[in-house]
Amino acid sequence: MIYLTMFVCFITSILITPLVKKLAFKIGATDKPNKRKVHERVMPRLGGLAIYLSFLIGFFILQPQHLIPEEPNAALAILIGSTIIIITGILDDIMELSAKVKLGGQLAAALVVVIFGGIQVNTINLPFGGELDFGFLEIPITILWIVGITNAINLIDGLDGLAAGVSSIALITISGMAMMMGYGFVAAIGAIVFASTLGFLFYNFHPAKIFMGDTGALFLGFIISVLSLLGFKNVTMISLIIPVIILGVPISDTFFAIIRRIVHKQPISAPDKSHLHHCLLKLGYTHRQTVIIIYAIAAFFALAAVIFSQAKIWGAFTLVAVLLILIEVFAEKIGLVGKNNTPLLKIMRGLKYVKDNR
Structure with missing residues (x-):
């Protein structure tokens, strides 16, 4: 039944997306080019509604x-939280809501899930014995996780197919595990x-015919954050x-x-063109190459998560340490x-210099 339902969702998304595209133009949910964006023409952005x-x-x-x-x-x-998120995203795609209003919508959706749904991070079993009980902090921590991941997915939505592809990799990994x-x-x-999401990606991969907009990015971020809580809560710190x-x-x-933004003394919410995809574009990679590289990185993280889930305690700690070094x-x-903030590379060059001059 699950595979048949997945097929129905995939085909439905393919069939609905062109209709959503027409609706986006009709209600003014479009994305106009500017100095911070990569696209060069007016694009419909409401694709998340199809998803x-x-x-x-x-x-x-x-x-x-x-x-x-x-x-x-x-x-x-x-369902209720997703609907609140979708309404917030649609309004933002049409009239560009202020950051405070968007955050209000995200908090409302998170509160529904946490208070009404009872989805909370309560305790963590520590790796060397004992238990960490969050107590009165369990609700704020859970809300912070939901809002944080929701916005993280929204932040990477900067190239055709990027957020949809990365989200798809995360979703299939969470679902499989x-x-x-x-x-x-x-x-x-x-x-x-x-x-x-895969059905929508048919129209969203470069060159995109429609953007998912905040409607899609917020929805995917919300769903991923909640599913990860449901799938890995009340377990060991390793599983978390x-x-x-x-x-x-x-x-x-x-x-x-x-x-x-802290280093450059800018507001944390200030937009810029130095995200991962921007940096790869600056290095000379094409739009499509950049997206595929980030897909590969996301797949690498997914594989690392699977290996991590099967590792012993010290193996898990070693894997995390290696991942952190590689990321840095x-x-x-x-x-x-x-360009000038490279502390680890400077240390590595210093060690190499010492080694070469012994």
Whole structure:
């Protein structure tokens, strides 16, 4: 049933997207070129609505709510939260809402999931024994995770097919791992959103005929954040790191964007053209090559998450350490923080110099 539903979602997304494109032009949900953007012509941006509608059809066909008896309100909360996010995204795609209003919509959606749905990070079993109970912080931490990941996906939506492709890789990884761990609800939701996104990607890959807009980026970020909570909550600290690794591309890009703005004494919310995809474009890669490179990086993180999930404690710690070093070296190589902010590369050059002059 799941595979048939995925096929229906995929075909529905392909059929609905051209209609959404016409609607976007009709209601003025378009993206105009400017100095910060890569495209050079007016583009329709409402594509996330096609993903959402396809997801809804898949949800009502599959009716996955019976797969999560321990969280009876979770399915309805996800539907309500998703609808709030979609409305926020549509309004932003039409009239460009202020950052505060967009954040308000995200917080409202997160609160529905956390309060009504009961989806919260409560405790973590520590690797060397004992348990960490978040207590009164469990709600703020859960909301911070949902809002943070939602915005991280939104931040990487800068090239044709980029956010859709990276999200698809994250969704199929979360869904596959959830299936192995026996979380049927997470696997089902992840699968139908993946299929819906893949159908939209048919029109969104370079050269794009339509953008997903904030409607899509916020929806995908919201769904991914909630599914990762459902699939990996109330487990060990090692397991809690799994979704962080799966989402390595958007999380690291967001992290370095914050560091970059702090270093350059800019507001954290200030837009710029120094994100991962911008840096790769500056290095001479084409639009399509840049997207494929980032897909490959996202797939590498997904594979690392699978390996991490099977590793022993010390193996897991070693893998994380190696990943962090690789991320830092790569970030410094392409200039994610700035051309002159390369502390690790400087240390490596210094060690090489010492070695060569012994």
